[in-house]
Amino acid sequence: MPRTIIEKIWDAHVVAEPPGAPALIYIDLHLVHEVTSPQAFSGLRERGLKVRRPDRTFGTCDHSTPTTPRNLPIVDDIARAQVEQFEKNCSEFGIPHFGFLNDKQGIVHVIGPENGLTQPGMTVVCGDSHTATHGAFGALAFGIGTSQVEHVLATQCLLQAKSKSYAVHVNGALKPGVGAKDIILALIARIGVGGGTGCVFEYTGSTIRALSMEERMTVCNMSIEGGARAGLIAPDDATFQFLHGKPYAPKGAAWDEAVARWKQLPTDPGAHYDLEVSIDASALEPMITFGTNPGMGIPITAPVPSPDSATDAIERESLRKALDYMALEPGKPLLGRPVDVVFIGSCTNSRMSDLRAAASILKGRKVSPKTRVLVVPGSQQIKREAEAEGLDRIFRESGAEWREAGCSMCIAMNGDQLAPGQYSVSTSNRNFEGRQGKGGRTFLASPLTAAASAINGAVTDVRTLLG
Amino acid sequence: MEKFTPFESWIAVLPVDNIDTDQIIPARFLKTISKAGLGGQLFFDWRYLPSGEPNPDFVLNRAPGKSAQILLAGDNFGCGSSREHAPWALTQFGFKAVVSTSFADIFKGNALKNGLVPVVIPRDAHAAALKALAADPLATASLDLAAQTITLPGAGAVTFPIDPFSKTCLLEGVDELGFLLKHEAEIAAYEKDRAMPFSTKA
Ligand code: SF4
Numbered sequence A: 001m002p003r004t005i006i007e008k009i010w011d012a013h014v015v016a017e018p019p020g021a022p023a024l025i026y027i028d029l030h031l032v033h034e035v036t037s038p039q040a041f042s043g044l045r046e047r048g049l050k051v052r053r054p055d056r057t058f059g060t061c062d063h064s065t066p067t068t069p070r071n072l073p074i075v076d077d078i079a080r081a082q083v084e085q086f087e088k089n090c091s092e093f094g095i096p097h098f099g100f101l102n103d104k105q106g107i108v109h110v111i112g113p114e115n116g117l118t119q120p121g122m123t124v125v126c127g128d129s130h131t132a133t134h135g136a137f138g139a140l141a142f143g144i145g146t147s148q149v150e151h152v153l154a155t156q157c158l159l160q161a162k163s164k165s166y167a168v169h170v171n172g173a174l175k176p177g178v179g180a181k182d183i184i185l186a187l188i189a190r191i192g193v194g195g196g197t198g199c200v201f202e203y204t205g206s207t208i209r210a211l212s213m214e215e216r217m218t219v220c221n222m223s224i225e226g227g228a229r230a231g232l233i234a235p236d237d238a239t240f241q242f243l244h245g246k247p248y249a250p251k252g253a254a255w256d257e258a259v260a261r262w263k264q265l266p267t268d269p270g271a272h273y274d275l276e277v278s279i280d281a282s283a284l285e286p287m288i289t290f291g292t293n294p295g296m297g298i299p300i301t302a303p304v305p306s307p308d309s310a311t312d313a314i315e316r317e318s319l320r321k322a323l324d325y326m327a328l329e330p331g332k333p334l335l336g337r338p339v340d341v342v343f344i345g346s347c348t349n350s351r352m353s354d355l356r357a358a359a360s361i362l363k364g365r366k367v368s369p370k371t372r373v374l375v376v377p378g379s380q381q382i383k384r385e386a387e388a389e390g391l392d393r394i395f396r397e398s399g400a401e402w403r404e405a406g407c408s409m410c411i412a413m414n415g416d417q418l419a420p421g422q423y424s425v426s427t428s429n430r431n432f433e434g435r436q437g438k439g440g441r442t443f444l445a446s447p448l449t450a451a452a453s454a455i456n457g458a459v460t461d462v463r464t465l466l467g
Numbered sequence B: 001m002e003k004f005t006p007f008e009s010w011i012a013v014l015p016v017d018n019i020d021t022d023q024i025i026p027a028r029f030l031k032t033i034s035k036a037g038l039g040g041q042l043f044f045d046w047r048y049l050p051s052g053e054p055n056p057d058f059v060l061n062r063a064p065g066k067s068a069q070i071l072l073a074g075d076n077f078g079c080g081s082s083r084e085h086a087p088w089a090l091t092q093f094g095f096k097a098v099v100s101t102s103f104a105d106i107f108k109g110n111a112l113k114n115g116l117v118p119v120v121i122p123r124d125a126h127a128a129a130l131k132a133l134a135a136d137p138l139a140t141a142s143l144d145l146a147a148q149t150i151t152l153p154g155a156g157a158v159t160f161p162i163d164p165f166s167k168t169c170l171l172e173g174v175d176e177l178g179f180l181l182k183h184e185a186e187i188a189a190y191e192k193d194r195a196m197p198f199s200t201k202a
Helices: A005-012 A038-047 A077-093 A108-114 A129-137 A146-155 A180-191 A213-226 A237-243 A252-262 A313-326 A352-362 A380-389 A391-398 A447-456 B027-031 B085-093 B105-112 B123-135 B164-172 B176-181 B184-193
Strands: A014-016 A023-026 A029-032 A057-060 A123-126 A140-143 A157-160 A164-171 A199-204 A230-232 A275-280 A287-289 A297-299 A341-344 A372-375 A423-426 A441-444 B007-009 B011-014 B070-073 B097-100 B117-120 B141-144 B149-152 B156-159
Touching (some): A005 A140, A005 A199, A029 A108, A029 A146, A038 A146, A057 A108, A077 B027, A108 A123, A108 A129, A108 A213, A108 A380, A123 A129, A129 A140, A129 A213, A129 A237, A146 B105, A146 B176, A157 B176, A180 A287, A180 A297, A199 A213, A213 A230, A213 A237, A237 A252, A341 A352, A341 A447, A352 A380, A352 A391, A352 A447, A372 A391, A380 A391, A423 A447, B011 B123, B085 B105, B097 B123, B097 B149, B105 B117, B105 B164, B123 B149
Parallel strands (some): A029 A123, A164 A199, A164 A275, A199 A230, A423 A441, B011 B070, B070 B097
Antiparallel strands (some): A014 A023, A023 A157, A287 A297, B007 B141, B141 B149
16 A cells, blocks of 8 residues: 555554554654643652653753843743753753753754754654644654653653644745745645644645755744644655754764665655645745734735635634734735834744845845844854854844844743734744734744845835845 | 543633634743643733733623633634643633634643543534523533533534543543553563664764
8 A cells, every 4th residue: 555654654653552542652752842841840750750761852942041142141030940940850861952051052943953853754742833843854743732741751652643644735936035934824824724633744746845954844844833733744865965964863874774764755656645735836925924823824915804704703703803903904915014023033934044035135234223123043053153154244234133042032931022012024933912922913924024024114025125 | 630520511602713822821821830820821811901900801700701611612722832731721720621613633632631621513503502602691511521412502412522542531530641651561662673773862
């Protein structure tokens, strides 16, 4: 029987299939961070359990850590206590980790790939819904809750029911100014935030193949925003090239063996998917969200939709509530709307290619004096690399802030946040009410759109600034 | 975990689609290292006015929502983040079930591990219950997990799906980690023969 890559990875990780229960699935890599793990470690202590495989577990702190210079302490007492507890938990249970002051610290979904921890064919979990990011490497990667974090710490296994497979075919050449972020925002706008519930996405097609590994991570990252717990892309030469020589990637003979194994992963011709959707990449425009979930997205030149266009009553009410919160009028375009803050960062768009894209627009220009612009690299390693390339200078000279690595204004737990009523154009992944600070209003978009909007201090079509 | 028994309750009605976990409990409350004290933070930004006063219009600040054990919400409840703080906050407030037409995957899994039953009902039953509750907000519902039925105002007895394992765990108070730990021998055998070579300590 021809199998999809999803089935191949699943089959290789079934430990047991107890009658009347979901399967026990083995987890190759478990990533932990400070926010969703403390109660799991407490649970282990209460039961007198150890971490079964510290050598398959890796930690970093990212969510509640400040992005101010590292010689400053964490001023928020509760956040500091959480970070300290995290470092203590990792040390006590023997888990390798990047502490707050480690020079490789960064967002969990950035440091995994960057260090070669994430590899094709793996099962990867983390107490974080954007774990699907790691699917860019052909891994089955999904977010779990804290109870499950405890399960994996204790047993390296999870009880899991099999998901449905959902093929997302993306074909055609992208137009200038349109990129990975626009592909995923367009997909979610099309299928809705619950469209992939119960499914794992496999992204396929010529457009996906042509994306760099960093861009593939942007696409897979937001799978959860379409309701899918995981989304992946079959590995190819780009994957192998990215991984080669990374600190945790296999070396020497083990590398050759691994590549041979990884080459078996792609979906067999004729394999069956439960669901499929096709996207014509050549028709895409830069995308932006107008509402309070990532499915409320439109091409940047389009008007804000009217609640009256909704077919059922709750949907209409939800749309009205969203526009109310965002203080937007239906029928009017977002273009030209003033923005108070531009945030370039998060596990969706904080890697080198994102920073380069933003810098290409900001270079030699000034950001609007009315707009605060934060650029937050995904990891300390990216920060150094960007500085070596002189990107930090471009950002600073344009008037943007160049900050230390972390989640920052993606989740607003660390002091970086919008004030009530403020608008932001943000490269992160969620525009939920209050996500970037209580009362804050978020337009999600690509790094190019964010940088262009920073220049004008208003929502801007980047194509008007391309040479 | 306590055994889940049949109960009857008032219903808190929150007819909004795609209620995400940032609304259920805002991220700024996730800096805690404990599970306790989250009930007061449930739906915080909807429940309290900017002044800090309870919003008198919000369903959980009024009778009967205030003391309801069942929450009736819109489609795709619990989308967004994986935070288990969401079901912790809901159960600490007093909820034992959330009724919707669908749930986000991670939320559903987290809820089931914390004695909170995600009850999926068909659209027409959902609409009928909303209508009946608009007319009589004090109408009650009763939930029988063993029978997999919820009796809702306007909709009558509706059966709902739940996977057999979660059902057993809830009814008998079985804890999943205990169940997993009993498979030690199989896990060890898998690690010996089939686990891919890898170490985070390399
Ligand atoms: S950057 Fe945002 S989405 Fe990514 S892990 Fe951090 S908080 Fe979560």
